[in-house]
Amino acid sequence: MADLLLLENSTTVMFLLSSGICFLLWVVFKKVFFQPKGHPPAVPGFPVIGNLHQLKAKKPHLTFARWAETYGPVYTIRTGALSLVVLNSTEVAKEAMVTKFSSISTRKLPSALKILTGGKTMVAMSDYGEEHKLFKKCLLTSILGANAQKRLRPNRDSMIENMIKSLHGEVRANPGGAVNLRAIFKNELFSLALKQALGEDIDSIYVEELGLELSRWEIFRALVDDPMMGAIEVDWRDFFPYLSWVPNRRAESKIREMDRRRTAVMKALIERQKKRMAAGEGTDSYLSALLNEDETLTEKQVRMLVWESIIETSDTTMVTTEWAMFELAKNPQYQDYLYQEIEKVCGGETIKEENLQQLPYLNAVFHETLRRHTPVPVVPLRYIHEDTQIGGYNIPAGTQVAINIYACNTDKNEWEEPEEWKPERFLDEKYEATDLYKTMAFGAGRRMCAGSLQAMLIACKSIGRFVQEFQWKLCEGEEENVDTVVLTTHKLHPMKAIITPRV
Template structure:
């Protein structure tokens, strides 16, 4: 977490201004909790709390370090806010999710889905319950977002960021009805297959013992698929006059995905001290406005190109944008833009991260790679791996989930807001607290995971987890806010990994054996994977 020198000077002034407020509220909060047990608290300073300890750190790594000292649930203070940090899968999922009488469960080839008769939504079955996300769900149905998130999401006009309620149900219904329902996924199957074939063709062109880096390829192909699903066409370049002319696919990816993720990690001291929100913070505001403007220009260009094409009403042109233009005409231009951007963002980010980490681990662990190859041969013979094969490949499934466990694309779940007094794990949680579930730390809990720092797919083959269970880890969330796109992410990631392992032997380039460093506050691999690939055979 990085703050500018200007920000730290303002924090010093805020300390003096907020001291009186802290003194007045501290006694009242202590009396209100009565005899209920309060969570352990990380010692900090008056007014600023633990902000000084977080300077220059990576939050999910620091939170994991504190969990080893203070336990799986503890509190910190970030200015005026109490943050409850949960670093345990068992605390996040200690109460089984009781089947809802409104849910009818049906079996699919590769996963379990359910249909909510009240919401009319297809949703992923969740085999793990959650005290935070299920039992106490009414207490935590609100997201407390920073002004940066509020700004770029048009006041939470996204499925992922909307408070649970009518808006969330509506936006989720839009996306499920047009992109993620079974019929839509069948319709988009040709695009997924084309994506896989394009990647394998590119790898074969570089093969014969060459060193390859797959990151740029994965980003380009994932964004291409996202464009087809969102706006009906894949664009290699976009002409945007305000941005200097033609933008290549790599720059489009940066504008729609990478830049926004970096802005999301900015810290603005005004979020920690809301009573100082009237003061300017020009450096942060400029960064956010620049990224926001570029995002809007690119997304608007994609929307306008669709409108100019006036595509036919055949299946080839069915996409999320067409659905929204026809079925959600009440949306404002900005709301429409944000929904299309969300579809592009979420479909472009997860797959490149998971596939790159999986191939890194397989190249590093040759025994695991050979075991996967043998499973592929036993299931597919001389035929190429397809999505239909995935339910019959338990070791591939284990590779996928172990990669999510060790390298979860999202290290901390989006913060929840306790809008009434409640309880987690026997601790009293005050109204107004924010809840952070530290996925990174929970996946490294030695009480739950044997040798958590070791990538070991075999841990998911002990019979503890069902093959169809999409929630073996916390990577896709829990309960009603579980990731709706997890099935698509698994299909694409597993098929890509399986085909790469089926057609090539992967060996790490010298010096990459212990390269687990990540980018800033994310779990994205810092240095691109570089590996030697050797064709195994001609399919």
């Protein structure tokens, strides 16, 4: 009798399990293969994993753009258990970022970014609301707004002249040899970031929590390099939230160690600056402004906001400038045209920020580089928190949105020969010299990048000075060296160029 009851119970359990599995498969099958009326077309995928297998190359902007040719500018994919709407044209991208902003103003971050952003304690990653507005006001008032940029201009001028001196030093030390612009630019940008954020450049610091004296490049690695690489780390559990309870200790420990080191270094840097401020030094900095913000900011918020200004100053401007110099060195006719324009406007004087509006071709070089080598090809995912429409399609709440800026900037319906780097396309009268919206590389609407003005000033003047001072030529075989870091358009290997001082 007991055996019969056991068999009956086992049969019941197996039946329930089988039924549950069948129901789950049916739900997944419906979501993958049946699209509700009025919703965007869906890219076919596999049950359970959806389209994840098609994104294994980790170049989503390229894959998304290719799918747009088949499914149109708006379509859905599934990344595991998550539904994602991908936008691939300027029209629908602007609709999402500007017109429908109120429905798409929050983010759901993957595991790595939750940790590295301190739970969205950043201007770039915080949800739109009072906290975001406070963070952004502090940033614009202190270092990135128009008035702050005027006040901090000497730092930028000094940075660019230091780079010119370093390049001349490279030529004297190794005539005819290749120069590494990235190494020089990275060092000077980091100096600028530290001065603006903390009030001084720093060569080394003792970090008590680590028990170590860190050199300048160890500080850079802890604050910039490691977090940048950590931000693109993929944790498979992010695609299957119902399996979040499954441990993934290797991924977690790696990111948490980055966070621990970054936090320890920032605490040491901030404590150093507090002592300087108490002595009446370093009072004109982002840190000092945050500490004086009516005590409304917590210690963690201050630490994260100062760190954000350092990492963002130290990265994307360099990426754009390096690609611009790569293209100019590759295309001597464009380089000569730019040099002639600078000579005509500046004569024997070095280029100044006041000259930038008088140099339409220099501005065209900058914007064409943003278009062709968009620094952030896919905008960090946004979360739709209420039913809305985009591109005429119904998008339900709970869906995530990926805005593929790369596809917008290489759309054949928008741009003639989009794969070609042609600065002259931006000489059209419809573009103003300092129009930062033309490629959406800095976003659009209320979440437009706060650092867009600084990026333009640094990149444009740097490019102008580099061309004014030197003739640039790519090393042999360098034209083919266009690989990028996964998930980004960052050049994988530093540009190698031979530079000749102009007489």
